[in-house]
Amino acid sequence: MSVQNVLNKIAENNIQFVDFRFVDLAGRAHHITLPSTEVDAETFVNGVAFDGSSIEGFRGIEQSDMVMMPDTESVFIDPFTDHPTLNVMCNIHTPDGERYDRDPRSIAQKAEELLQKSGVGTSAFFAPESEFFIFDDVRYESGMNKSYYEVDSEEAAWNTGRKEEGGNLGFKVGVKGGYVPVAPTDTQQDIRSEMVRVMQEAGLRVERHHHEVATAGQAEINFRFSTLTKTADNLMLYKYIVHNVARQYGKVATFMPKPLFGDNGSGMHVHMSIFNGDEPLFYDKGAYANLSPLAMNYIGGILYHAPALIALTNPSTNSFKRLVPGYEAPVNLVFSKGNRSAAVRIPIAAVTPKGCRIEFRTPDSTANPYLSFAAMLLAGLDGIKRKIDPTALGYGPFDTNIYELSDEEKKEIRSVPGTLDEALDALEADYEFLTEGGVFTADFIENYVAIKRNEAKAVATRIHPHEYSLYFGC
Known part of the structure; x- marks a missing residue:
């Protein structure tokens, strides 16, 4: 969309404010809002200034001036503001006009540019399945003398005896019992x-x-795949809508x-795939899971670098509470067709050549x-460049339920790091693939790494509350 088209959109929709947004290292959006009367063509050339020293991980106070450069391809009308507002995603530049090398969105764009320069393909497509909870109440506190959290939901298994509903209506969702039930269980x-x-709007x-x-x-809502940066933009929009619609219903959503x-x-x-123009590069009919050698090398790169990669795909201490066996969590660094106990799954149901893809199941929405x-x-791409063969390295395929293997059979299977610190250790030891180009x-x-170590x-x-259960009576 051209700058003029954006200005036309502002006029045609009686937009009163334009909201300029950027994303910090943690993946949280920030914004500065201008009256639409203060927005013209030069705004999209000169950008919008902000204080980078107030954003963790950006710049010190002595180099605080930074600039948001609007991307005209990322505009949407905000569905939640009382005053008509157009939202615009931005890249971050330094005052001298250079792309800021700590700007997450610019890093995503540079990765796409590297793909095109590599000669491997023209586009990488991504489709995240970002799950979340919708609670009715959330309370937490962490202080010197107390620490607790408490969440509640009218659907929760622990509420079968609750009286506050004015007569318990039953149909609670059991533990691990919530996959696609109909109403009244699904409220x-x-x-x-x-x-x-x-x-959709x-x-x-x-x-x-x-x-x-x-x-x-x-809950889970799936939106259509797109190119790397566009999909990241879409995920930010997706989370923004989930959070705010939940709030409108008097509930709270968390990822x-x-x-x-x-x-x-x-x-x-x-889900990931690479195309060269309109040609899908991951498909090879008749091969294992109909995957091409290039796709297998791509899987090899993902699994070889997974311990370091997980510092970026699962970057919270809470991430590793999920990455434990027994809860459909993909803790095993192997690949398989259709097997959800593997870190990399190749979907095989109703897949066309253009739909042929791999699914990395380890990441989470932190x-x-x-x-x-x-x-x-x-x-x-490093796997493709180095022709890493995941089978030769012992990454599979494993087409059985890995959780049911004996301890002896599991010995040769690598697992994900057990803590955030372990993942950060792996990243410090293996990051050259990230600095390529x-x-x-x-x-x-x-x-x-310094931010995440903190x-x-x-x-x-x-002090963890459960430590009182374990040790108070010692």
Whole structure:
């Protein structure tokens, strides 16, 4: 969309405000709003200034001036503001006009540029399945003398005896009993449908929605695949709509990977493929799962670099509460067709040549989508460049339920890192694939690791409530 088309959209829709947005290292959006009367063609040339020193991981106060450069291809009308508002995603530039090398969105774009320069293909397509919970109430506190959390849901298994409903209406969702039931067990059909309606109005192509496995309101909405940066933009829009529609219904949505003990967590399974023009490069009819040698090398790169990759795709301490056996979590660094216990699954049901893809099941939605998608692409490209054979390295295929293998059979299967610190150790030891073509910089990695180490330390040094159960009577 040209600048003039954006200005026309502002005029035609009586837009009163234009909201300029960027994304920080953690994957959270920030915004500055201008009256539409202050927005003209020069705004899209000169950008919008902001204070980078107030954003964690960006710049010190002595170099705080930064600029948001609007991307005219990313505009949408905000569905939640009382005053007509047009939202625009932005890249971050330095005052001298250079792309800021810690800007997640610019990193995603540089990864796409590297793909095109590599000669492998022209486009990488991504489709995340970002699961979430819808709760009725959430409370938490962490202080010197107390620490607790409590969430509640009218659907929850623990509420079969609750009286506050004015007479318990039953039909609660059992632990691991929430996969696609109909009403009245599924109480959230309408709120998910409203989320879909708003997404469609905002420009997302939504394919389906349903209740997910866990009790207490776990949900999934799937939107159509697109190119790397566009999909990351779409995921930011998706999360924005989920959070705000939930709020309109008097509920709260969270993409936290493991908000409940003892039931399935929320993942972000990411489907990927590479095309050269209109030609799909992952398809080879008759081969294992109809995958081409190039696709197998891509899988090899993902699994070879997975321990380091997970520092970007699962970048929270809570991520590793989900990555434990027994809750459909893909903790095994292997590949398989149709097998959801593997880190990399190749979908085989109703797949066409253009729909042939791989699914990396380990990530979750605490990941910054721009950084994590870029890192996945770079790991896959490194596998293609080095012709990494996942079978030769013992990554599979494993077409049995890995959770049911004996301990002896599991010995040769690599597992994901057990903690955020372990993943960060792996990233520090293996990040050259990320700096290929200058997509990520060593400075970015060092800065990112330092921030995440602080998060891990903040959790590790605090007293956990369960420690009182274990140790208070010693």
